[in-house]
Amino acid sequence: MATAIKDIFEKLRALQEVLSRKYAYQNEMEEIPKVLATKTELLNRMKKGYLDKNSEVQAKTTFIAELRNRAIEAERAREKYEQQMDLIQTQREYEVLDKEIKDAGEKEQEIRRDLQKEEKLLEEMKLNLQKEELMIQKQEEEVKSEQEKIKSELKAKGQKLKGLKKEEKKIIPGLNDDILFKFERIIKNKSGLGIVPIEQGVCTGCHMILTFQYVNEVRMGKGIMFCPNCSRILFFQEEAEAAPAIPEEEIEEEEEEAVEEESEEYEEEEESEEQ
Numbered sequence: 001m002a003t004a005i006k007d008i009f010e011k012l013r014a015l016q017e018v019l020s021r022k023y024a025y026q027n028e029m030e031e032i033p034k035v036l037a038t039k040t041e042l043l044n045r046m047k048k049g050y051l052d053k054n055s056e057v058q059a060k061t062t063f064i065a066e067l068r069n070r071a072i073e074a075e076r077a078r079e080k081y082e083q084q085m086d087l088i089q090t091q092r093e094y095e096v097l098d099k100e101i102k103d104a105g106e107k108e109q110e111i112r113r114d115l116q117k118e119e120k121l122l123e124e125m126k127l128n129l130q131k132e133e134l135m136i137q138k139q140e141e142e143v144k145s146e147q148e149k150i151k152s153e154l155k156a157k158g159q160k161l162k163g164l165k166k167e168e169k170k171i172i173p174g175l176n177d178d179i180l181f182k183f184e185r186i187i188k189n190k191s192g193l194g195i196v197p198i199e200q201g202v203c204t205g206c207h208m209i210l211t212f213q214y215v216n217e218v219r220m221g222k223g224i225m226f227c228p229n230c231s232r233i234l235f236f237q238e239e240a241e242a243a244p245a246i247p248e249e250e251i252e253e254e255e256e257e258a259v260e261e262e263s264e265e266y267e268e269e270e271e272s273e274e275q
Contacts, residue, residue, distance in 0.1 A: 005221040008175065009235045012183060012195045015171045019184060020192030022164040025157050032153055036146045043139045050132050057129055060122045067115045074108035179224055186231055195233040206230035 081101040088094050172180060186194040196205040201215050208229040210218075218225045218234045225234050 011171055016194050018164050018167045019187045023188055025161050029157050032150050036150055039143050043143055046136050053129055057125050064118050071111045074111050078104035078108055198234050203227040205232040
């Protein structure tokens with residue numbers, strides 16, 4: 001393999017390590033705030049729910065105040081009728097007044113039953129509201145804690161990212177801009193692997209079987225070769241590089257022999273079927 005190509009491969013392998021970590025940090029820095037966004041969204045929903053329930057409590061309080069006034073009015077009406085008992089003169093007047101007193105008393109009792117029921121509901125609503133207040137406080141503390149944690153993590157990862165960018169700048173001089181652009185895209189899209197070795201005629205990135213001629217071209221190291229399937233840059237490892245490149249004439253002969261063998265096997269099968 002030519003020394004220039006070998007140097008380029010070494011640079012690309014070093015750059016691959018740097019870029020993989022760099023993009024990993026960038027992805028992590030994009031994902032970190034999402035946790036906070038989820039907790040913040042939950043907090044906002046809790047606050048909205050609290051406001052809605054608080055409005056219900058206020059409406060219930062107003063309704064209970066109205067019931068109390070109605071109970072007082074019903075009590076006064078009953079007492080008024082009871083005071084008139086001393087003024088009646090006939091049995092008919094007594095019967096009419098007695099009915100008024102009973103009706104007023106029943107109305108008063110009905111209002112007071114409703115009042116007790118509503119007051120009990122109001123008490124339960126207030127207790128639930130207090131629980132929600134505590135939950136909101138706890139969630140606010142979690143959001144605040146998460147904000148501080150995220151700020152610290154982003155700062156730490158940002159520092160590491162700066163270091164990786166410095167390493168990247170040291171490596172890229174001497175690399176072709178077009179190759180560098182393609183390589184960076186491959187690293188982003190191929191799980192951090194942009195340059196991979198060939199093993200036994202197979203791309204170790206996508207496991208595609210390569211042709212003899214293509215493998216030989218990679219082995220000869222005359223230029224940068226990309227996998228036809230996954231687009232990763234291909235190279236041979238040190239032990240593979242020690243093996244001499246197969247001349248193209250021999251490759252063609254091997255391919256021709258393989259075709260002839262397949263043809264002979266097919267003819268034998270045809271003859272066997274005819275018999």
